[in-house]
Amino acid sequence: MSVSYALQDGTQIRAVDDLSLAVRSVEVVGILGESGCGKSTLANAILRLLPGHAGCERGAVYFRGRDLLRMSEANLRAIRGRDISVVPQDPALTLNPVLNAGSQIAEVLRAHLPLRANERRARVLELLAEVGFDRPEEIYGAYPHQLSGGQRQRVAIAQAISCEPALLIADEPTSKLDAPLQAEIIALLGRIRREHGIAIVMISHDPAVFAGFADRVAVMYAGRVVEIGTTAQIFRNPLHPYTQALVQIARSEVGAAPRAGRMRFAAIDGEAPDPSCLPAGCRFHPRCPDRMEVCSQRYPQAFLPEPSRPVNCFKYGE
Amino acid sequence: MGNDSKSDLKSNLPSPVSADAMLRVRAVSKRYVRGGLLWNRTQVAAVDGVDLEIPPGRTLALVGESGSGKSTVARCVARLEEPDAGEIWIAGERIAGRIPGNLGSPQPDSARQSARANLLLRNQVQMVFQDSITSMNPRFTARRVIEEPLLIMGVSAQLRRDAARTAVNEVGLSADWLDRSVMEFSGGQRQRLAIARALVVRPKLLVLDEALTGLDLSTQGQIANLLLDLQAAHSLTYLLISHDLALVARMADTIAVMAKGRIVEKGPAFEIMTAPKHEETLRLLSWARAAQSNLALISGTAVSGPSA
Numbered sequence: 001m002s003v004s005y006a007l008q009d010g011t012q013i014r015a016v017d018d019l020s021l022a023v024r025s026v027e028v029v030g031i032l033g034e035s036g037c038g039k040s041t042l043a044n045a046i047l048r049l050l051p052g053h054a055g056c057e058r059g060a061v062y063f064r065g066r067d068l069l070r071m072s073e074a075n076l077r078a079i080r081g082r083d084i085s086v087v088p089q090d091p092a093l094t095l096n097p098v099l100n101a102g103s104q105i106a107e108v109l110r111a112h113l114p115l116r117a118n119e120r121r122a123r124v125l126e127l128l129a130e131v132g133f134d135r136p137e138e139i140y141g142a143y144p145h146q147l148s149g150g151q152r153q154r155v156a157i158a159q160a161i162s163c164e165p166a167l168l169i170a171d172e173p174t175s176k177l178d179a180p181l182q183a184e185i186i187a188l189l190g191r192i193r194r195e196h197g198i199a200i201v202m203i204s205h206d207p208a209v210f211a212g213f214a215d216r217v218a219v220m221y222a223g224r225v226v227e228i229g230t231t232a233q234i235f236r237n238p239l240h241p242y243t244q245a246l247v248q249i250a251r252s253e254v255g256a257a258p259r260a261g262r263m264r265f266a267a268i269d270g271e272a273p274d275p276s277c278l279p280a281g282c283r284f285h286p287r288c289p290d291r292m293e294v295c296s297q298r299y300p301q302a303f304l305p306e307p308s309r310p311v312n313c314f315k316y317g318e
Numbered sequence: 319m320g321n322d323s324k325s326d327l328k329s330n331l332p333s334p335v336s337a338d339a340m341l342r343v344r345a346v347s348k349r350y351v352r353g354g355l356l357w358n359r360t361q362v363a364a365v366d367g368v369d370l371e372i373p374p375g376r377t378l379a380l381v382g383e384s385g386s387g388k389s390t391v392a393r394c395v396a397r398l399e400e401p402d403a404g405e406i407w408i409a410g411e412r413i414a415g416r417i418p419g420n421l422g423s424p425q426p427d428s429a430r431q432s433a434r435a436n437l438l439l440r441n442q443v444q445m446v447f448q449d450s451i452t453s454m455n456p457r458f459t460a461r462r463v464i465e466e467p468l469l470i471m472g473v474s475a476q477l478r479r480d481a482a483r484t485a486v487n488e489v490g491l492s493a494d495w496l497d498r499s500v501m502e503f504s505g506g507q508r509q510r511l512a513i514a515r516a517l518v519v520r521p522k523l524l525v526l527d528e529a530l531t532g533l534d535l536s537t538q539g540q541i542a543n544l545l546l547d548l549q550a551a552h553s554l555t556y557l558l559i560s561h562d563l564a565l566v567a568r569m570a571d572t573i574a575v576m577a578k579g580r581i582v583e584k585g586p587a588f589e590i591m592t593a594p595k596h597e598e599t600l601r602l603l604s605w606a607r608a609a610q611s612n613l614a615l616i617s618g619t620a621v622s623g624p625s626a
Contacts (some may be wrong), residue, residue, distance in 0.1 A: 032493040033531070034534045034536065034537065035504060035534055035537070036504045048473075103562070148384075149384070175532055176532065178383060178561050178608070179561070179562070179605035179608065179609055180605050180608075183608060205534035205535070206534070206535065207535070208612035209612075211612040212612075244505075245440070245536070246535070246536065249535050249536055250535065251541060252423070253535070255562075259570065261568070261587055261588060262377070262546055262569060262571075264543055264546065265538070265539030265540075265542045265543050266535045266539050267536045267537070267539030267540040267543060267566070271506065271507070272504070273502070
């Protein structure tokens with residue numbers, strides 16, 4: 001799949017470039033990448049939720065054998081929220097401020113399921129209890145501004161799972177929350193996946209959220225997936241130099257002794273490239289410690305140094 | 319505002335301000351009104367009698383969970399809020415604390431003079447926020463964002479241009495990008511831009527309110543290193559506000575832990591990290607450890623397969 005944004009001056013920026021990814025049923029796939037690497041564009045492109053100046057120019061998104069990108073708007077609407085739903089990064093922006101939490105969840109049910117009003121209400125209360133509210137009745141009548149960040153995220157999750165979808169797309173659902181809330185939300189998503197058999201595409205810049213949660217991780221850099229593997233493979237034996245650098249930073253954060261005082265932090269030198277002027281060849285080569293001559297000449301195809309372990313890097317073949 | 323008479327009394331007494339403190343916060347309180355229109359109003363003490371002191375060139379981290387009042391302290395120091403009681407001194411000058419008939423301004427003589435004094439005082443303290451883009455006009459170019467504080471001060475165009483160029487170089491951005499819209503910058507670059515805007519007026523104290531939160535690990539490391547370098551180069555004093563104890567502990571000399579509007583524990587960073595006493599500190603440390611153990615889990619320091 002490729003997605004481009006048209007800028008005001010007429011230039012096109014390709015945010016997602018020739019990307020392929022398969023998600024099996026009941027699988028959790030993590031998408032790891034720095035801000036600006038195109039991971040949110042990918043998430044929004046799957047359900048055609050991109051803004052008007054963005055165009056999905058190439059590729060296809062197959063869901064149960066049907067191409068979502070070429071489907072009619074009416075058919076797609078039947079899938080959004082029903083078979084595939086989204087957990088947003090910031091529910092404060094996606095929830096309607098003038099509707100109470102319960103009726104916003106009921107709205108999704110009304111759009112997709114033939115339930116009577118009292119059945120709908122019962123189902124909403126059941127969903128609120130399921131996402132961890134002790135007193136669902138109180139939350140039902142609460143407006144978004146009366147809820148805390150963690151509570152709003154739970155309401156958004158209840159909304160997303162209300163029609164028992166097959167796939168959940170979670171775009172950085174914890175990045176605006178405190179550490180203990182993050183852990184709670186991840187645990188909740190893990191439980192929902194186990195109990196309802198929902199596949200999840202989880203997008204994050206923080207490798208820690210994938211621990212014990214994701215089955216596989218795809219690492220994105222500058223609009224492309226550079227490496228895919230099981231969570232254990234990616235973090236214990238990273239193959240792409242970019243993944244290796246990320247894992248090294250994560251490891252440096254884990255110290256035996258608590259650290260205090262002024263200490264330098266580990267970081268990858270340089271910045272991710274601007275999508276309007278991408279480097280030729282491998283997009284990571286200007287920051288790569290292992291770069292070779294060929295890296296600046298053409299983009300590396302996927303090599304398979306291990307079975308089902310594609311890595312786009314010339315270190316593993318030519 | 320039942321405390322007014324008390325705080326007026328206090329402000330007339332000679333203050334035991336150590337001459338060498340860059341920032342001194344003394345018995346600062348701030349209440350917010352919550353609830354109905356005229357009835358059912360309740361006052362919530364967001365900050366309740368907070369004392370802090372930072373020597374020049376040092377860093378104090380003020381940590382606590384959301385709602386603990388740490389951001390309100392930051393906003394009082396940056397003069398975005400006026401405290402209800404207490405005093406704030408910067409480099410030996412009082413910037414907040416009631417003087418009868420004049421809100422916090424040290425020179426009540428003429429309005430113009432006091433406005434000018436206010437401006438100069440404000441320039442000594444600059445603030446960097448978490449989502450710094452929300453503090454920038456989306457129609458502005460990077461140049462305009464950085465030059466605006468100087469424009470307000472009446473600095474000439476040529477000097478403004480030079481200062482903007484120096485500031486972007488200092489934070490590691492290219493001067494070629496000065497004419498780009500702020501919307502074209504990435505998260506990490508916007509944070510650098512916010513730091514450049516803060517530095518352009520040559521402040522003595524930077525208040526960094528969750529300035530590293532929400533950035534990816536590598537960018538977070540880069541910005542933290544930049545702040546450490548800038549501090550060394552300009553002898554800046556930092557007030558770091560964060561919920562992430564492990565992160566700020568690595569940048570701070572002193573840590574103060576806040577809960578429910580009060581400071582519950584304060585001490586050298588290493589002591590707080592190795593021998594915490596208050597339960598709130600222990601709680602913040604346990605979050606930090608949980609995040610660490612997740613990183614250990616994935617990076618293979620401890621072994622566990624993906625959940626099936």
